Amino acid sequence: MFRKLLSLEEARQTLKESFSPKPVGVEKVQLSEALDRVLAEDVVAPIDVPPFDRSTVDGYAVKAVDTFGADEDRPVALKFCGQVAVGEPPSVVVERGMTAEIATGAPLPKGADAVVMVEYSIRRDGTIFVHRPVSEGENVMEAGSDIHKGETILRKGQRLASREIGVLAALGLTEVSVYKRPRIAIISTGAEIVEPGKPISPGKIYDINAHTLSAAVLECGGEPINLGVIPDERNQLEAAVKKALSSSDAVITSGGVSVGPKDMIPQVLGTLGKPGVIISGMAVKPGKPTTIAVIDGKPVFSLPGHPTSSLLMFHMIVRPVICEMAGRTEETSQIVKAVAATKMFPARGRRTFVMVNLTRDKRGKLIASPVPTGLSGAITTLAKADGFVEIEEKKQFINEGEEVTVYLFMGKKS
């Protein structure tokens, strides 16, 4: 049976028609747990910040009008009427002709509307001589001038970094509504696959994909649930996928999607719910056998067994979906421009991704050199690659010296 494979864009469109990713829920977390989470609701300020008119200097609280005309030669004399300390409500009222000593950060006492800096005053017994005039509001941070009560200060969908957490603290909040992390079940299949830590018998290899995919899920805001290695046997696979679907928001499998008679994944996915398999293979290299199903509202991504292929397809197809389920709507791939170190050829009629390593030449230009992929199953290929170059189906080749766009893998330091 020959069928034209979907292009990457067609596959994305097909997926979108059967499944629109959206946040899976909302939960409250403490500020200390809020870093890197995504706000699930607008934050409206419950109080003014600062909550009161605050002096921004050490000096004397005055009525500004009393200081008009003051200068070095003819200071204005005001009567000392008390002190205002930081952190305490003022016990004095500043009437015309009077002034109160005030510290930086202390609340402006009633009657005062400005503060004269201590540098521009001389105190003699009960009298303060002011050498410079101040205007109304001078050296005062007004109540609500930083954040106004009722103001929408943070927006739904914003990711919380240290500065946003500071804003929440300023409002006196101790917890915040964030989107739940989508739970992503991960299954490895293959008769030769053994979980790390177990003894390895002849013919077996250790499972890589469950671990790279778990880390990749964490990197984009999901919570991985590693269900381990499941034999390539129909009943066991079916039970594992059913269990995965019931305990998660999306499922990723790796292995078992090629054309071999033992590759059961597509058959299993066809029987579990509607609409079932929506994408059977894509015109990409690597990653061609990638199979995607939607089962009763949950997506199942079946990626190839090769570590490089599966992680690449994760980046191209799965990551954007998980990001959206985690509420990270603004997330995009990091890209850099570089110069091709050698000619690069696409596979005939397939969108081709070439793993590249980035270095800088003498003049500081970024150079993208293909990482040899003679060994398509090689994990070291992946470990050496900083990212990949995408070659369009219709392009004949990328020439040496041509400018290319490199999609960077996450988690790589620049």
Added chain:
Amino acid sequence: MFRKLLSLEEARQTLKESFSPKPVGVEKVQLSEALDRVLAEDVVAPIDVPPFDRSTVDGYAVKAVDTFGADEDRPVALKFCGQVAVGEPPSVVVERGMTAEIATGAPLPKGADAVVMVEYSIRRDGTIFVHRPVSEGENVMEAGSDIHKGETILRKGQRLASREIGVLAALGLTEVSVYKRPRIAIISTGAEIVEPGKPISPGKIYDINAHTLSAAVLECGGEPINLGVIPDERNQLEAAVKKALSSSDAVITSGGVSVGPKDMIPQVLGTLGKPGVIISGMAVKPGKPTTIAVIDGKPVFSLPGHPTSSLLMFHMIVRPVICEMAGRTEETSQIVKAVAATKMFPARGRRTFVMVNLTRDKRGKLIASPVPTGLSGAITTLAKADGFVEIEEKKQFINEGEEVTVYLFMGKKS
């Protein structure tokens, strides 16, 4: 008492002479917990990957020499001698003139040295007709060709992303030695400061710094220990700093370092251990009152109370130290080039940092616009800033349209 303040570079040098940051210890973590941690030792491969010669295609395992001269018209006839399945040790031996069926990923049976792709063979009863010759090693991934047993495959100091975790899994490892996260105690001081969640009485404001600094410590690989708000009172401060020193690897305080009579921090730090206070103020703006002590081998960073100033000084002075204590030796600030939207002036004789917001003009150029800092205590200043521009002490001003380097805050999406 007048003393020339240290420049930023002098302060860094002075700190370096009294305290050389290094990792605080090593611990083993599970692979599932290893993301973003830093390797504390070289990883030497305990096994070959793959552990055996593996077929990379579905086909027939042969002695290459038997296929020499085969073509479409004159196929070579080989005697079928059995099957090799994936994940099982081969039970057959391929002698001269014989061949065994083999699946992708299955171990090459004894005697065979190459695999003929199934596409280039025809099977008739017990005979396989091979239409194309293969050379020795063709369609075989040799044992150890991805990772060689004994090879140093990951290096001490490397940060673990999904791909490095894949390499560890490929080796069958379930745990890995990483540097301990340095524990950083955080103390807020100030008579007006109240912890979020508590009722706020007149004259009080909520603590911001403990929360922004905790998040910033997490962002650079440390483990924050928030010791809460301590009154600006000598005995209580002394007890808090002593407790902080005994339970952490470094201490950050904020507030209480200005010139007011109530600013006790410098006095307290002078009495707790050797060498005590090594930096009392720096020629920077903001951040001038920043005070640094080293007490019996542990650094204490006393930052100003203003949220913007304290987080900026964290980035300039504290962050590089915590990164090194976390083993992140390669960590550097992210910078971008932008065009100044307006003239920017330095404070006289002080290294000046101007908070800026980044936008793009019509032609896609990055524009750096200063965030108004009329309110020096404002948390919103910080929340609106994407980063900051540094103006050298000797520079008169940065002109409108001049190219500037913008240091990006961490945790900001690009």
